[in-house]
Amino acid sequence: MKEKKRKGRHPMQDILVKDTKVCFRLDVQELAELDRIVGNSGAKNRSEYIKAVVFSRAIRVSIVEEKRGEDWKTLNNLYSQYRKFGNNYNQVVKVLHTTFEEKKALALLYKLENLTIEFVNINKKIMGIISKIKER
Structure with a gap:
């Protein structure tokens, strides 16, 4: 008997899978401040910035007058x-x-x-x- 070929996406390696999500809530002012800081830091998005802060990676901050x-x-x-x-x-x-x-x-x-x-x-x-x- 013939085996059925699996269709769809190939499974990812375990190292590449990020299966845990961490969430927290901010009010409007805190979100605006976070967005301002993320924009000045040069990070691609909020997640990248927060990971850098939590894991003590180097962060670039520029203040524009x-x-x-x-x-x-x-x-x-x-x-x-x-x-x-x-x-x-x-x-x-x-x-x-x-x-x-x-x-x-x-x-x-x-x-x-x-x-x-x-x-x-x-x-x-x-x-x-x-x-x-x-x-x-």
Whole structure:
């Protein structure tokens, strides 16, 4: 007689099975505080953070001041504009070389060069903000 083949998922090794669950209750303020701490610690989720605390593993905690948060938002906005400008710049240069004659392309490239100088000034502002953030 033929043996029936087992269908479905292969059984996991005993080492990989986590069959015990530990639960506890928090009020709204405690949960908000836990979420804030977990977010600052860099843990992937609450479980990872709580295991690290209980078993005395290293935990990374970073405190972000409001002023620094504003600086980071400004810096991120400038960086995204910087990237967009660089992308558009490359597209414009490519179009100039492929569609216009040499004289016309050189005239337009001259105007583009002036805009590039402004672009460099924006880059200097970004570097200034970065240095301010590092000083704090």
